[in-house]
Amino acid sequence: MSKYWSDMVKRTDPYKPGEQLNNPRIIKLNTNENPYEPSPSVKKAIVDEMDSRLQLYPSPTADGLRSTIAGALNVSMEEVFVGNGSDEVLAFSFMAFFQPGKTIRFPSITYSFYPVYSKLFAIPYEQVALNDDFTIDGEALFGSEGGVILPNPNAPTSIYEDLSSIERIIENNPDTVVIIDEAYIDFAGPSAVELIHKYDNLLVIQTTSKSRSLAGMRVGYAIGNRNLIEALTRIKDSFNSYTVDRLAMVAAKAAFEDKAHLQETVGKIKATRDWTVHELEQLRFDVLPSSANFLFATHQSVKAVDLYDYLKKEGILVRHFNSPRIDNYLRISIGTDEQMRVLVEKIGKYV
Ligand SMILES: Cc1ncc(COP(=O)(O)O)c(C=O)c1O
Structure with a gap:
């Protein structure tokens, strides 16, 4: 805070975007980007x-x-x-x-x-x-x-x-x-x-x-x-x-x-979404019914924040919000089939 700041600056509470890491080996499932290239x-x-x-x-x-x-x-x-x-x-x-x-x-x-x-x-x-x-x-x-x-x-x-x-x-x-x-x-x-x-x-x-x-x-x-x-x-x-x-x-x-590219990539993401939901449910997650390119999921016994930390160490970034009612959930963007297979495998080992 400085005396030179306008009232507008003083009242701001800026948005915190999901991390953008430079390491290309990271599996990035934290900002709901599309895993496929554009047309x-x-x-x-x-x-x-x-x-x-x-x-x-x-x-x-x-x-x-x-x-x-x-x-x-x-x-x-x-x-x-x-x-x-x-x-x-x-x-x-x-x-x-x-x-x-x-x-x-x-x-x-x-x-x-x-x-x-x-x-x-x-x-x-x-x-x-x-x-x-x-x-x-x-x-x-x-x-x-x-x-x-x-x-x-x-x-x-x-x-x-x-x-x-x-x-x-x-x-x-x-x-x-x-x-x-x-x-x-x-x-x-x-x-x-x-x-x-x-x-x-x-x-x-x-x-x-x-x-x-x-x-x-x-x-x-x-x-x-x-x-x-x-x-x-x-x-x-x-x-x-x-x-x-x-x-x-x-x-x-x-x-x-x-339009064909849109249909093809959206179709692939929806299919991967269905597969991932099924696999996470097998691993005892409750997953909210998703109509997006991401999932919102909570595990029946493992804490979301522990899972978040473990996944990050393993090179997979997902999003965790430390807010009331949702602090035990993870938001997971839908990646490629291969990225989701790695995610499910790592989670399977942990839980
Ligand atoms: C609900 C919602 N609205 C808007 C945006 C912003 O999208 P963009 O500024 O990339 O168009 C996002 C991005 O994650 C979002 O989740």
Whole structure:
């Protein structure tokens, strides 16, 4: 703390990302990255772009990428906003739709960036307890004063809420914006994007970081009514006109155009997920029903933190949260078949 710090800096409580270790031998199952490389056309698009245009600023409106995303999701370009990872799109959304003095609501166990943004932008928040089975208590999110945000599937629980429950949350907050953070939706059921023409208070946020293997390029996007998109654009253009760089833009566009690659890699991850759940259950884990590219699991007798330490020593990184109700769980990203085989083998030896 220093006397030179602004009040904004003083009230921050920064997010702590999962460790990124440089050792390539580590099996990294701690940040829900995709174990497969992006579509080969992504590399080609990046090389072509590097060969010619890096001395020029990227398009501030990102029309090419927005129209590709719009086409893929069956909406119009004016209903799409793109940003530097969905974390940035989330931050802009907090600024655009939530405000100091009006309490927003989100689940008590959820993406840990939401309280971080709330503190940064001085937005009061209420954390709504999850049900005993870790599903979201939808009714507790009805009638918020300042707005609602929740991920679907939720993180770190991995549980997907069906679209009718999501729709009831949107209907029951008619005067505020409801943000559905769909970072993991491609591993789950139908998206709330289909509801944006029915509800002008719905903003859906997705990312290319998970299903499209582009965590390193940082491209996230929001889909919603054009008035909401205009608000996000006004925030962006009051902050930095060029949040998505040229390479990220062409990479994300190429990833969206290769639907076969998406289907193939998502299919492999889901199959590996099913196999891993089965194996962990054999080893006496309780695993929450996952609709994401990660599992949330607790062992019937071994403590999560001991298992976390053991796995780290053995060269496998998973995520442990030292928070109430979930401190005896591990969040395990789904890797390749081989990585999961090694994980199961090591855990088998320990338990
Ligand atoms: C629920 C949720 N939302 C958003 C993000 C951020 O994704 P990105 O900024 O890479 O698009 C993550 C990343 O793990 C997440 O788990």
